Amino acid sequence: MLSAEEKKLIQSVWAKTQEDFGGEALCRMFVSCPQTKTYFPHFDLSPGSAQVKAHGKKVMNALSTAVKNVDNLSQALSELSNLHAYNLRVDPPCFPLQLLSQSLQVVLAVHLGKDYTPEVHSAFDKFLSAVAAVLSEKYR
Numbered sequence: 001m002l003s004a005e006e007k008k009l010i011q012s013v014w015a016k017t018q019e020d021f022g023g024e025a026l027c028r029m030f031v032s033c034p035q036t037k038t039y040f041p042h043f044d045l046s047p048g049s050a051q052v053k054a055h056g057k058k059v060m061n062a063l064s065t066a067v068k069n070v071d072n073l074s075q076a077l078s079e080l081s082n083l084h085a086y087n088l089r090v091d092p093p094c095f096p097l098q099l100l101s102q103s104l105q106v107v108l109a110v111h112l113g114k115d116y117t118p119e120v121h122s123a124f125d126k127f128l129s130a131v132a133a134v135l136s137e138k139y140r
């Protein structure tokens, strides 16, 4: 579980993020693992796509909810967890979730630079693992 100090780090760094980061993270995921594109057959995935940007904002908003409810992720992300269990029938489900987490961490490092300290990186990694665990807990 996250320590009180790690939660503080996550909250303070999250305040420096922007909605655009989500789209960038999605683009990185699509490039680093083209198979992830198969979940979005109905999307225009070309560079600069408005649909990817809009979806990235939704992802960032969901993560904002998670940051605010870090002690109660299961409940806060319950609907999203249902949705992903329905949308993403992947075996094992953690694979693309980890890819998106890694892509987002690269985006954070690129944009936040020095503010993305090793301590923040470590806290964020734990946080995103906890989010991914909730999003995949309804798979069977």
Ligand code: HEM
Pocket (backbone or CB within 6 Å): 036, 039, 040, 058, 059, 062, 063, 080, 083, 084, 087, 088, 096, 097, 098, 100, 101, 131, 132, 135
């Ligand atoms: C939809 C968040 C990981 C595939 C969504 C939505 C959100 C979201 C907020 C929109 C829900 C709505 O419209 O009500 C997240 C978060 C993730 C994550 C926070 C991890 C940190 C992934 C991954 C994939 C994926 C790894 C697949 C590679 C999808 C798909 C949809 C969706 C296909 C439906 C898109 C549409 O048709 O509009 N996700 N997601 N998600 N997500 Fe995720």
